[in-house]
Structures are given as structure tokens and as C-alpha cells.
Amino acid sequence: MxxxxxxxxxxxxxxxxxxxxxxxxxxxxxxxxxxxxxVTKSQSVLLAKPSSEDLEEAGVEPTVAEQATLEITDRAAEHLRNIATEDSDPDVALRIAVESGGCHGYQYKIELTSRRQPDDFQFTHPSLRPSNIVVDAVSLDLIKGSTIDFATELIGSSFRIVDNPQAKGSGCGCGVSWEAKF
Amino acid sequence: MTTRSAFRALIRSTPKCARVPNRSVLSVTGANASQFLNGILSTTVPNHGGFYSAFLHAQGRVLYDVFVYPQQASTSGEPGYLVEYDPRPSNPETPPLPALLKRYVLRSKVKIRDVGTEWEVWGAWGDEKSRMKDAQRKWMFARSGAIEPVWESSGLSPWATTSSTTLHDLRAVGMGWRELVRQGDKALASSEHDVVESDQYMLHRMMRGVPEGVEEIVPMSAFPLESNLDVMGGVDFRKGCYVGQELTVRTYHTGTIRKRILPVQIFDPNSPTPSNLEVTDAPSLPRGSDITAVPIQSSDSERIPRTRGTSKLIQSLNGVGLALMRLEHVEGVENGKFELQIKSDEGDLRWRVRHWWPEGWPEVVQE
Structure with missing residues (x-):
């Protein structure tokens, strides 16, 4: 047998x-x-965008402004709202940037900030506010259409960028970097 | 025969230099230039001096093999590099190198310019000084079959020379020098070396098992270790993340290298197996021709061994070529069980093929 x-x-x-x-x-x-x-999510609202001069300064095609969309989950928006309440700072924002690096070429950099830069796009959840997300024009081109989520897990909770239409495959084994479609 | 070998001895003794065809140059400058290149090249960017390296795809295939020459921008003091590569288009999925680099710039302070029209690339070999450098090379072996050259140097790249536009070409023993020459200027090497045709350079390179450019290291298809990038010093297995590192390092540690690019002799089936790799009047065969391992009939009723797959011819000129050889076939030929053949386009006539382990490569250590 x-x-x-x-x-x-x-x-x-x-x-x-x-x-x-x-x-x-x-x-x-x-x-x-x-x-x-x-997990429920909503199309975010674009609160502010850079002027065409600022976009030119950053060396980005002006067409990026037409595709400036992000989805945001309710739990991500709620978490951002809690941070704003705790810090008593309605301007606090989640800054998402894309850097080159890692074994698949690109990685996300996520941090909290209260300052908007000239070439930043500013997003928010349509109803759960304040829930600011800022993305610079160069990075936006690589994350437009993604969903911003806040995942709660036993080993640590964090903001995540999921379902990025520009990302290809499952990224590298350690989960740090991802490959872009071109 | 005697005249030919006498002639060859003469050729060997005179140092030669030739223009390397199909190369172009990009300038990468700016405050973040070193960091930028370090993130996407398969070797560590040294603090001082030029080097040989490669850009890999995220899935571990080779995109471009390059030489990098550091330049100090005289006015700004910012770091700058000249990156020498093969600009010929290969397949539609492969981005041209300037476009590939621009994708990774994002917000880093890096400028990329095509300066291909300003430079020529030259190779020089056969002089006493480069032989001295070759003698300093030591080897390291991995269980996967990967082979790395090791150089004793503190901080300074072993490829570096006193001139910022000249490098030691350490891809194989006897390769000599690599030089960037301003368009219209004379190669530095031409004062002490005889200037010969570019074909001579190609033969010299192939005989030493050194593939170069998009025809021989095919973008999006060639693997770095199969293309000898390890033996040539173009991969750093201890460096942190760079594009394509994950698969390359995994192969190094847990994989097995089953194919390698080796020099081959292509010869007439009716003539005896040559005892030396030499230039003949054999025609150039199409790139990608299949090389099959055919069992040699033995008199005793021994079981005829079977072979899997084919090896591929990747370049040939005057009877000398480079082939991506299955190491299984190589072993079979060395044990006298197989011979290698190429079918010609005209019909039944086949060319015989003999592989060579390049001069100066270490003996393979199998664990």
C-alpha cells in the first residue's frame, strides 16, 4: 500500500x-x-492638484492630472481620521511615494506628513474625513488607480498599496519591491 | 601546416588593438548617480574606478552587458559615469537602455544623455603588462557551478587604470584592455599595438569564451550565469538588492548551472578533429543553429547513451564560434561518448563541432 x-x-x-x-x-x-x-472602498476625491507650471517643474507630462485617481478603503480612511484626531492636526496626511530599488525595481515609501509640496496631488475619502493622502506627481504616474488600505494583522498593522494597475506579477519574495508594467 | 603555425606564433607575439563595433555610450551624471547605478547594476559600484557589469530584468534575465567608466564633471564636482553598451535593437519587449534607465530615475538627481556620437570603443591585447594583471586573478567556486574571479584590491576596482577612459578588460585571461576613445582621436593603445580589423577582435574575444552585446547575450532571454557573467566578474553575489538579484542569487545558492557559453571550433566532418582552436575558411553559420550531440557507435554492444535537448550556436566567424553548450553534452564529448554536429541548410551535410574550455579558466571543481 x-x-x-x-x-x-x-x-x-x-x-x-x-x-x-x-x-x-x-x-x-x-x-x-x-x-x-x-472591505468596502470608495473612489477618493481629489482635493488639490499641482498647477501645470509645477508639473512642468517636476518634469511630468500634464496628462497625469487627468488620470489622478485612487481608491481608499473605509478602514484606511478611519485610521487616518483617528490619527488626525489624536494629533489634533486636520492637515496630517499619508504621503505615498515610489522609489526605485529592491530586486524588482520599485518600492513604496509611506510616511505621515503635514506639508504639501508644490507637485503634490491631495486625495481624501468622500465622506470619512479628514483622511488626507498626498502623492507627488512622479510617483502618481506609477500608483494611479491603486487602492489604499489599512491591513490589521497579528504581526503588525500597516497601510498598504494594493491592486496597483501598474504593477506586474506578485513582486519579489520578501514583498519589499515590485515590478512595473511598461 | 608549418607555415600556418609559424604565422600564428607571430600573430600571438605582436600586441594588437582594434575598434570594437556596435557599441554606444550613455552619460549618467548627477548627485545621486552612484546610488542610482548601484540600485540597478548586477555588481557593486566601487568608490573608485571603472568596472564591467550588467543590467538584469526583474525575472533574472540579462538586458545589457556594460562597461562603466567614472568621470568627474569638471565644473560641478558631481559624480558622473559613462556607460558603454550595445545599442542595437533586439526584440520588441526589450526597452532601449536610455528608456530603461529613465524609468528608474523618478525623483533622484540623475541626468541621462546619449553621447554615443562622441566616443569609439577600442580593445587592445597581447602585451606583457596585461599578462601581469591576469596573473593576480584567483577563483572562487559555488556548489551550483558558479565561478567567480577574486582580486586582492583595497577599495580600488581591479578594472581601473590610471586613465579614466581605459580599463583592464578582466572578463577572461588575455583579454587585455578596453578603451573609450574620443571620436576623431587615436586610440592610446595604437602607439604600442598594431591596429587590426574589428573581426580580429571578435575572434580574439570568442576564443576566450567572452560573449558580448545583444547578439550573443540576447536580452530578455539569456541568463547571467549561463552567459558566463559570473566567470567574467559581472555579478556580485554578496551585494544587496538590485533588479534581478533574487533569481540570480537563488540560482547561485540552490540551483545548478546546466549550460554555459563556450568557444567552439566548426570543422569539416571529413577532416580530423583539430588539436587547437584555430581560424579556418569555414563559413559563418546562422546564429541559433542547433548543435546536436550524436552518440559515437562503439564496437562492443554497449548501450547507446541518450541525449536531451540541443546546444545552440550563438556566433561564428572563420570556423571559430561561441555556443551555448549543455554541460551534459560537454561531459559526454569529453568521455568520448558523443560528437557534436550542426546540420547545414543545404541538406545532409553536417559540420562537426568541438568545444574548448577557454584558456585560463579554472578547472571545474565538482562537489
Whole structure:
């Protein structure tokens, strides 16, 4: 008898459900299902954008302003609102930037800021406010259309950029960097 | 025969130099230039001196093999580099190098300019001074079959010379020098070396197992270790992240190298197997020709060994070529079990092929 079958019949003899059953139970990705099912998100509102002179200064095509969209999940907006309340600073914003680096070429840089730069686009959740997100014009070209989420996990919670239409494949093994479509 | 070998001895003894065809130059300057290049090149950008390196794709394939010459911008004092590469278009998915670099600039202070019309690239070899440099090379081996040259140098790149536009070409023993020459100027090397045709350079390079440019290291298709970038000193396995590092380092540590680019002799099936790699009047065969390993019939009823796959011819000139060889085939030929053949376009006539382990490469150490 092949070892696998022997194991299966041994398990069954001890009252365990079949191995087949175990496999479906443990290998399904619960996190992914949660995100798809329960996380609500909205199209963000563009509060401010750079002037065409500022865009020229930054060396970016003016067309980037036409595609300046981001999605923001409710839990990300709520978390930003909490930060603003705690800091008593309605101008506090999540700054998202793209840098070159890592083994797949690009990585995100996420930080809190209260200062808007001339070439920044400023976004917010349509109803949960204040929930400012600022993205410089160069970075926006590489993250437009993405969803900004706040993921709560046992080993640490953090803001994440997910479903980036410009990103290709699953990125590098350590999750730090990603590859862009061109 | 005697005249030919006498002639060859004469050629060997005179130092030669030639223009390297199909090369262009980009200038990369600005406050962040070193950091910028370090993030995307497969070797560490040294504090001082030029070097050989490559740009890889995120999935670990080679995009461009390059020489990098550091330049000090006289007015601003900012760092600058001249990056020498093969500008010929290869396949539609491969971005031209200037476009590839511009994608990674983002907000870093880096300027990229095409200065290809200002420079020529020259190679020089066969002189006593470059042989002395070659003697300092030591080797390191990995279980995967990767081979790295090791140089004892403190901070200064082993490729560097006293001139900012001349490098030691350390890709293989006997390669000599690499030089950037201002358009219209004479190559520095031409004062002590005989100027020869570019074809001579190509033969010299192929005989030493050194592939170069998009025809031989095909962008988006060639792997760095199979293309000898490790042996040539073009990959740093201890450096942190750079584009393509993940797959390359994984292959180094847990993979096995099954193919390598080796010099080959292409010869008539009716003539005896040559005992030296030499220039003949054999025609150039199409790039990508399949090289098959055919079992040699032995008299005893020994089981005929089977071979998997084919090796590929990637370049040839005057009977000398480079081929991406399956190491399994190489071993079979060395054990006398196979011979290598190429089918010609005209029909049944086949060319025989003999591989050579390049002169100066270390003996393979199998664990």
C-alpha cells in the first residue's frame, strides 16, 4: 500500500475526517476572502492638484492630472481620521511615494506628513474625513488607480498599496519591491 | 601546416588593438548617480574606478552587458559615469537602455544623455603588462557551478587604470584592455599595438569564451550565469538588492548551472578533429543553429547513451564560434561518448563541432 493511503486509512481508523477534507480547510486563503468580501472602498476625491507650471517643474507630462485617481478603503480612511484626531492636526496626511530599488525595481515609501509640496496631488475619502493622502506627481504616474488600505494583522498593522494597475506579477519574495508594467 | 603555425606564433607575439563595433555610450551624471547605478547594476559600484557589469530584468534575465567608466564633471564636482553598451535593437519587449534607465530615475538627481556620437570603443591585447594583471586573478567556486574571479584590491576596482577612459578588460585571461576613445582621436593603445580589423577582435574575444552585446547575450532571454557573467566578474553575489538579484542569487545558492557559453571550433566532418582552436575558411553559420550531440557507435554492444535537448550556436566567424553548450553534452564529448554536429541548410551535410574550455579558466571543481 502506498504510504499516503496507509496514512489515510490510519487516520480514518482513529476517527479523523479524510485528508482531502483537511486540505480544503487549511489551504483556503481566509485573508483574501475577507478583503474581497467585507472591505468596502470608495473612489477618493481629489482635493488639490499641482498647477501645470509645477508639473512642468517636476518634469511630468500634464496628462497625469487627468488620470489622478485612487481608491481608499473605509478602514484606511478611519485610521487616518483617528490619527488626525489624536494629533489634533486636520492637515496630517499619508504621503505615498515610489522609489526605485529592491530586486524588482520599485518600492513604496509611506510616511505621515503635514506639508504639501508644490507637485503634490491631495486625495481624501468622500465622506470619512479628514483622511488626507498626498502623492507627488512622479510617483502618481506609477500608483494611479491603486487602492489604499489599512491591513490589521497579528504581526503588525500597516497601510498598504494594493491592486496597483501598474504593477506586474506578485513582486519579489520578501514583498519589499515590485515590478512595473511598461 | 608549418607555415600556418609559424604565422600564428607571430600573430600571438605582436600586441594588437582594434575598434570594437556596435557599441554606444550613455552619460549618467548627477548627485545621486552612484546610488542610482548601484540600485540597478548586477555588481557593486566601487568608490573608485571603472568596472564591467550588467543590467538584469526583474525575472533574472540579462538586458545589457556594460562597461562603466567614472568621470568627474569638471565644473560641478558631481559624480558622473559613462556607460558603454550595445545599442542595437533586439526584440520588441526589450526597452532601449536610455528608456530603461529613465524609468528608474523618478525623483533622484540623475541626468541621462546619449553621447554615443562622441566616443569609439577600442580593445587592445597581447602585451606583457596585461599578462601581469591576469596573473593576480584567483577563483572562487559555488556548489551550483558558479565561478567567480577574486582580486586582492583595497577599495580600488581591479578594472581601473590610471586613465579614466581605459580599463583592464578582466572578463577572461588575455583579454587585455578596453578603451573609450574620443571620436576623431587615436586610440592610446595604437602607439604600442598594431591596429587590426574589428573581426580580429571578435575572434580574439570568442576564443576566450567572452560573449558580448545583444547578439550573443540576447536580452530578455539569456541568463547571467549561463552567459558566463559570473566567470567574467559581472555579478556580485554578496551585494544587496538590485533588479534581478533574487533569481540570480537563488540560482547561485540552490540551483545548478546546466549550460554555459563556450568557444567552439566548426570543422569539416571529413577532416580530423583539430588539436587547437584555430581560424579556418569555414563559413559563418546562422546564429541559433542547433548543435546536436550524436552518440559515437562503439564496437562492443554497449548501450547507446541518450541525449536531451540541443546546444545552440550563438556566433561564428572563420570556423571559430561561441555556443551555448549543455554541460551534459560537454561531459559526454569529453568521455568520448558523443560528437557534436550542426546540420547545414543545404541538406545532409553536417559540420562537426568541438568545444574548448577557454584558456585560463579554472578547472571545474565538482562537489
Amino acid at each position: 502506498p504510504p499516503f493511503n496507509a496514512l489515510r486509512s490510519a487516520l480514518r481508523a482513529h476517527g479523523y475526517p479524510s485528508i482531502q477534507h483537511h486540505r480544503t480547510r487549511f489551504l483556503s486563503p481566509p485573508v483574501r476572502i475577507l478583503r474581497a468580501t467585507y
